Amino acid sequence: EAQVTQNPRYLITVTGKKLTVTCSQNMNHEYMSWYRQDPGLGLRQIYYSMNVEVTDKGDVPEGYKVSRKEKRNFPLILESPSPNQTSLYFCASSVHLSAYEQYFGPGTRLTVT
């Protein structure tokens, strides 16, 4: 089944404790992206990647890192999480660039206390 998977689905952590949210797609897509969704603010893009070893900042990259060492994986790293990073995070992919249909993962609910 073609899908985008994220792990974990739910995470509660404390300020400053490094964490990684994994994202994997099995569709051989070139383009992958991370978003956060907050009430009243909607979906905002954090980082995106157009292919292996090619990443770029979205609208709200501060406090986040990403890597794209393999085509299928695009982990989101929070080196020192803060409470303002409490949010619902989505990973997405498309076959080539953001001009194509986007496939979204199920989301990761992160709470930073």
Add this chain to the structure above:
Amino acid sequence: KQEVTQIPAALSVPEGENLVLNCSFTDSAIYNLQWFRQDPGKGLTSLLLIQSSQREQTSGRLNASLDKSSGRSTLYIAASQPGDSATYLCAVKGEGGSEKLVFGKGTKLTVNP
């Protein structure tokens, strides 16, 4: 800076009604526009993608139109069903080299039996 607005924020209709959801964008220089559906606790599902050169796209009971010059798109849902209850989001991709998608905040639709 591109801004995407969806009005109304919430809509409640009785089952069987035809309805229209609206999406407007401030910068008409778009590459394409996508409509998504989001169910509570789940990721986004792409419904329709309209290229800037197209006027409309249809999928089953859904029809999306695009008026690029006026910065507007509509999603028409025919013969609504309770299973259509969800939040509907639109997103635009700009022309040029940017790979960013800009999302509206969505319209929460409730279809009452």
